[in-house]
Amino acid sequence: MEVYQIRVFLEVARHLSFTEASDILNLTQPAVSAKIKSLETEIGTPLFHRLGRKIQLTDVGEFLLENGPKLIDIENDLFQEIEHIKKGKSGILKIGCTSEIANGWLPAKLFTYRQKYPHLQLQCHVFDSAELLYRSLTNSEIDVGFTDINFSDVAEISAIEIASIHYSLFVSATHPLASKKWLSLTDLKQHYWVLMNSEAPSRKVLEARLAEIGLSLNDFPHLETVDTASLMRTYMTQGAYLGFASNFEFQLECQSGSLVAISLQEFALSGNVFLLMPKGISDVNDLNNNKSSKSSRTISDLTPVQKLVELLKNDQSDDQQDDQTNQQKTFVPRINNAIHMRSPSFALRSSNSHRPETITLSIGIQNGTIPSVTAGLIIQRLELLSHFLPKDGRYSGTKFKIEWQNFATGAPIVTGLDSGKLNIGILGDYPLLLSALPNVETDKCNTRLVSFVSSNPDGSGNAFIVPNQSKVETIADLRGQVIAVPLRSSAHGMVMRSLQAANLLDDVELISLDHIQAVRGFNFPLHLADSYAHFAPFHDVACRCGKFRHLTDANLDDLPSFYGVVVNHDLADRYPEVVIAYVQSLKAAQYWYDTTPSAPAQVAQWTRLELDLVTEILNGSYQTEQPARFFSETVIRPDWLKLHIDQLSKIPDNENLTKINLEQWIQPEFLKQS
Numbered sequence: 001m002e003v004y005q006i007r008v009f010l011e012v013a014r015h016l017s018f019t020e021a022s023d024i025l026n027l028t029q030p031a032v033s034a035k036i037k038s039l040e041t042e043i044g045t046p047l048f049h050r051l052g053r054k055i056q057l058t059d060v061g062e063f064l065l066e067n068g069p070k071l072i073d074i075e076n077d078l079f080q081e082i083e084h085i086k087k088g089k090s091g092i093l094k095i096g097c098t099s100e101i102a103n104g105w106l107p108a109k110l111f112t113y114r115q116k117y118p119h120l121q122l123q124c125h126v127f128d129s130a131e132l133l134y135r136s137l138t139n140s141e142i143d144v145g146f147t148d149i150n151f152s153d154v155a156e157i158s159a160i161e162i163a164s165i166h167y168s169l170f171v172s173a174t175h176p177l178a179s180k181k182w183l184s185l186t187d188l189k190q191h192y193w194v195l196m197n198s199e200a201p202s203r204k205v206l207e208a209r210l211a212e213i214g215l216s217l218n219d220f221p222h223l224e225t226v227d228t229a230s231l232m233r234t235y236m237t238q239g240a241y242l243g244f245a246s247n248f249e250f251q252l253e254c255q256s257g258s259l260v261a262i263s264l265q266e267f268a269l270s271g272n273v274f275l276l277m278p279k280g281i282s283d284v285n286d287l288n289n290n291k292s293s294k295s296s297r298t299i300s301d302l303t304p305v306q307k308l309v310e311l312l313k314n315d316q317s318d319d320q321q322d323d324q325t326n327q328q329k330t331f332v333p334r335i336n337n338a339i340h341m342r343s344p345s346f347a348l349r350s351s352n353s354h355r356p357e358t359i360t361l362s363i364g365i366q367n368g369t370i371p372s373v374t375a376g377l378i379i380q381r382l383e384l385l386s387h388f389l390p391k392d393g394r395y396s397g398t399k400f401k402i403e404w405q406n407f408a409t410g411a412p413i414v415t416g417l418d419s420g421k422l423n424i425g426i427l428g429d430y431p432l433l434l435s436a437l438p439n440v441e442t443d444k445c446n447t448r449l450v451s452f453v454s455s456n457p458d459g460s461g462n463a464f465i466v467p468n469q470s471k472v473e474t475i476a477d478l479r480g481q482v483i484a485v486p487l488r489s490s491a492h493g494m495v496m497r498s499l500q501a502a503n504l505l506d507d508v509e510l511i512s513l514d515h516i517q518a519v520r521g522f523n524f525p526l527h528l529a530d531s532y533a534h535f536a537p538f539h540d541v542a543c544r545c546g547k548f549r550h551l552t553d554a555n556l557d558d559l560p561s562f563y564g565v566v567v568n569h570d571l572a573d574r575y576p577e578v579v580i581a582y583v584q585s586l587k588a589a590q591y592w593y594d595t596t597p598s599a600p601a602q603v604a605q606w607t608r609l610e611l612d613l614v615t616e617i618l619n620g621s622y623q624t625e626q627p628a629r630f631f632s633e634t635v636i637r638p639d640w641l642k643l644h645i646d647q648l649s650k651i652p653d654n655e656n657l658t659k660i661n662l663e664q665w666i667q668p669e670f671l672k673q674s
Contacts, residue, residue: 104248430493
């Protein structure tokens with residue numbers, strides 16, 4: 001049995017296609033068939049069932065598919081260790097990278113390496129494309145590689161995230177857009193652009209992101225392509241062109257003031273720089289090992305490659321400590337791990353054997369409700385969902401149609417989820433529970449709770465307000481009055497609980513507040529009712545406008561408030577990877593809001609609210625000294641849900657809440673997998 005026969009078998013078994021295997025192996029189909037037939041003859045049993053044009057693995061084939069890669073790894077290890085021995089004696093380290101890595105991040109690392117190991121020689125090769133880097137690495141022409149293209153799906157390459165890389169729009173300092181701090185690609189289609197050639201990693205990153213948001217470079221009619229960074233710089237400085245590049249490029253120009261980097265809405269998160277090595281070499285594993293390799297061997301025992309890995313590992317730890325120190329000077333983020341954008345995957349060829357499928361996602365959000373913006377508005381504006389949606393495996397070739405539906409309150413979202421018109425909904429506590437009620441016809445719940453969004457531990461997010469001239473001072477003064485509130489909203493839940501606690505529920509009249517009118521200009525109709533209740537930020541804005549004031553003792557139960565993400569049970573069952581992608585998008589939005597200093601100001605601009613009101617309502621981390629009422633949160637709190645059910649179910653017309661099966665409704669596994 002030849003190891004190469006196993007390689008051929010594994011490709012056929014993975015794709016269940018002789019044609020695809022022959023393309024990948026660069027062999028003819030008859031040659032692949034002959035290798036498989038020869039292997040079956042030596043083993044003495046078939047490896048595949050032939051079903052017309054389709055094939056399936058036999059039991060022996062399944063066993064070989066599971067264990068065959070071990071032989072490949074052993075062969076790779078043998079050859080790589082031999083190469084390590086040779087390179088250890090020669091003391092030469094050959095490094096490959098793409099141009100932007102060579103221009104920015106890598107030089108400082110190589111200089112530190114040479115200072116630490118002056119007796120070792122370095123050779124750095126710069127490649128114009130990721131494919132040339134790949135071929136040089138697999139042909140053993142270089143020992144390690146660095147790029148911002150993801151090679152994790154390439155069988156023979158190990159890829160480790162080693163650093164961050166950020167992408168921006170670059171313009172001349174005299175360009176009319178130079179004063180902007182934040183722009184969107186969708187608003188820049190008619191501008192003149194200059195980009196590197198189609199093989200440049202930065203261009204691949206841009207094209208991949210455009211595809212995610214339903215655009216392509218064809219939507220940019222004024223586009224010039226150049227082959228060098230110097231030409232690109234000339235177009236920007238002398239021709240007022242827009243350029244797209246990483247933060248490793250044009251550093252000197254930005255420092256001198258000739259160019260300006262502008263943040264792009266679609267690239268709000270950083271990407272990754274990857275360390276590439278042939279699979280099977282233990283050096284890559286050293287980088288993920290928390291224990292220093294010095295504990296088992298001395299520095300002098302390491303090969304040049306292992307010394308570089310050791311240096312990068314130490315640099316990575318130092319960078320993390322510096323980040324934590326800087327963060328502690330301002331706040332302690334709730335999210336400990338950085339969330340990065342997914343880099344475009346490297347592939348020598350693209351294939352799609354799946355039948356194209358279109359999945360429509362109808363999402364009910366509340367963009368005007370600040371506590372829920374990380375689950376809706378920010379994901380929508382930063383195009384995060386399109387970025388995290390699955391693209392591989394069963395979703396290869398799948399098209400996603402995202403329909404964002406903005407509502408003023410949660411009531412129509414509950415209705416949309418129940419009717420099947422919405423797949424995903426962002427809801428506050430009371431409507432969240434209403435979405436969990438069993439369907440009258442099937443006696444089963446139509447939704448699944450997959451994540452919290454934000455939490456308000458003392459329940460101050462909802463409030464009673466009265467006109468300034470009103471004589472009402474306390475909740476007891478509400479007896480006999482008409483109270484307007486958005487029905488089936490979190491404020492409605494608070495009103496019912498508070499009135500029940502004050503024994504006033506039968507002595508007031510609750511009417512529906514015209515929420516559309518309330519949202520437009522935040523003008524509450526003064527003559528609609530005696531008193532009003534709403535959720536943040538609407539009661540805050542009404543009071544800031546000078547016509548209303550808060551009742552300070554109104555929320556008598558002090559139950560925590562919260563917002564959550566619910567999904568239709570059909571979406572959760574049929575497309576769990578899509579639900580995971582939404583939760584990933586939520587976490588990314590929270591991370592962006594938590595770690596980007598300008599994020600609250602941007603949210604204020606999108607919602608047309610005052611900045612201090614945004615920060616007063618929503619903070620990204622738990623800090624007792626911070627004034628925020630809501631904090632970003634994803635962990636689901638069953639105890640809080642039960643408290644709401646226990647109190648609301650005692651109120652007339654809410655008895656059905658006791659039928660909610662929290663164990664079936666709450667599905668935390670999506671959070672875990674995200």
